Amino acid sequence: MLALKQRGEPIACLTCYDAAFARLLESAGVELLLVGDSLGMVVQGQPTTLPVTLDQMVYHSRCVTRAAKRSLVIADMPFMSYATPERAVEAAARLMGEGGAAMVKLEGGEPLVETVARLTAFGAPVCAHLGLLPQSVHQLGGYRVQGREAADAERIEADALALQDAGASLLVLECVPSALAAALSQRLRIPVIGIGAGNACDGQVLVLHDVLGLTPGSAPRFSKNFLVEAAAAASVGLGSEFSLESAIRGYVDAVKSGAFPAPEHCLA
Ligand code: KIV
Numbered sequence: 001m002l003a004l005k006q007r008g009e010p011i012a013c014l015t016c017y018d019a020a021f022a023r024l025l026e027s028a029g030v031e032l033l034l035v036g037d038s039l040g041m042v043v044q045g046q047p048t049t050l051p052v053t054l055d056q057m058v059y060h061s062r063c064v065t066r067a068a069k070r071s072l073v074i075a076d077m078p079f080m081s082y083a084t085p086e087r088a089v090e091a092a093a094r095l096m097g098e099g100g101a102a103m104v105k106l107e108g109g110e111p112l113v114e115t116v117a118r119l120t121a122f123g124a125p126v127c128a129h130l131g132l133l134p135q136s137v138h139q140l141g142g143y144r145v146q147g148r149e150a151a152d153a154e155r156i157e158a159d160a161l162a163l164q165d166a167g168a169s170l171l172v173l174e175c176v177p178s179a180l181a182a183a184l185s186q187r188l189r190i191p192v193i194g195i196g197a198g199n200a201c202d203g204q205v206l207v208l209h210d211v212l213g214l215t216p217g218s219a220p221r222f223s224k225n226f227l228v229e230a231a232a233a234a235s236v237g238l239g240s241e242f243s244l245e246s247a248i249r250g251y252v253d254a255v256k257s258g259a260f261p262a263p264e265h266c267l268a
Contacts, residue, residue, distance in 0.1 A: 001032070001072065001170060004202070005191040011203025012255040013193050014211065014248070017043055017060045019067035021208060026071045028248035032193070033068055034172075034205060035061045035101065037076040038134070042209040049134045052078045054091055061099025074127050074170075075101035079135045082106050085118040092124040105172065107133040109159030113166045120167030128163040130156050131197065132175035143220075145196075145267050147176040157184060164190050172205060173197045175222070178266045196222030198266045204255045211251055212244070222265045226251045 004011050013032035016022050017039045025033060039060055040052040054077075061075040075095040082088035092104045104119065105127040106112060116126050131146045140146075147153040157180075160171055171192045173181050178198025185192040185201050194201030209215045210223035219225065227247040234242035254260035 001191045001203075002189075004031070010201075010255050010258065011191060011193060012252045013203055013205035014251070015039075015042075015205070015208045016064050016068075016073075017208075018063045022064040022067035022071075022073075024245055025208075025248055026068055028245050029252040030248065031071055032203070032205070033064055033071045033073045034105070035064050035073065035075045035099075036207065037078050038207050042207060042215065048137055050079045050137075052076075054078055054081050054094060057081075058094050058099045061095055061101045065100030072103065073101050074103040074105050075099055077104050077106045082112070082115055085115045088115045088119060089122060089124075092119055092122075096124060103127050103169065105129055107135050109155070110162050113162050116163055116166040116168050120169075125169045126163075126167065127170040127172060127193075128160070128168040129172040129174065130159055130163075130176075131173045134174075143175070145175050145177065147180045153177075153180050156180065157187070160184055160188060164188055173201065175267060177268050179268075194261075196220065196265075196267055199258055199261045204260065206251070212247065222261060222267065224251075224254075224260060224265060226254070 012030050014025055014030050015036040016025055016033040037049040037052040040046040040049045057078050065073050077091050081091040095101045095104050103125040107129040119126050147156045173192055173194050175196040181194050181197035182200035191202035193203040193205050195205045206223050210219045212227045213225040230247040230250050231242050
């Protein structure tokens with residue numbers, strides 16, 4: 001992923017929770033598969049990601065890694081599974097050992113520096129996650145844009161640098177103003193993967209169910225239904241025949257060309 005950042009090629013990432021989609025996403029060119037704890041909401045129908053257990057994350061990680069041959073698989077550490085560095089090491093051991101993940105992701109800033117250092121010292125690559133932290137939704141008071149105030153933006157930047165210094169290999173930045181994400185992507189050595197963070201990040205991630213229009217109600221403003229777009233392209237004879245794979249290819253192409261996210265998907 002570092003090589004992609006260094007040569008300025010945007011990285012395409014999607015969430016993935018099972019073997020069928022792991023195969024499909026990989027063959028459509030998705031480089032990073034995130035077994036997100038968003039599965040609590042989009043697969044289990046829960047109101048938040050908080051009820052997702054470590055056993056469930058191990059199970060879904062295993063389903064994905066059985067099928068993924070080339071893409072890098074990142075597994076989310078569920079709520080409270082990394083509340084201490086010791087618990088984090090045990091959780092990572094399961095997600096990587098039993099689940100087969102190549103990297104683990106955790107949400108939060110400076111208080112996790114010791115945990116990130118401990119995990120990386122034991123050989124567990126870490127993806128940090130800053131900005132909107134879905135596991136802290138009750139503390140944040142909702143799913144809101146983060147980093148609009150100067151002090152919040154400064155804290156996010158300081159957290160990102162501290163986590164990079166502690167050994168994090170990637171950073172997911174969720175729902176922050178595009179200008180902040182652009183500055184961080186420039187400043188950090190490690191790739192920054194944005195979701196609702198503008199188009200100057202080193203890569204993009206979306207929730208698979210949003211991309212395929214499977215999310216009940218209205219999908220987040222920063223996401224896009226690529227299935228509808230693929231159907232429209234096929235109906236006027238543009239692009240390849242209509243399939244789930246052509247929709248995912250549409251997403252990968254749009255990320256690679258910089259067409260996604262467009263200004264209407266970006267937050268200020
Ligand atoms: O769980 C998840 O799907 C995530 C993405 C929103 C980045 O963490």
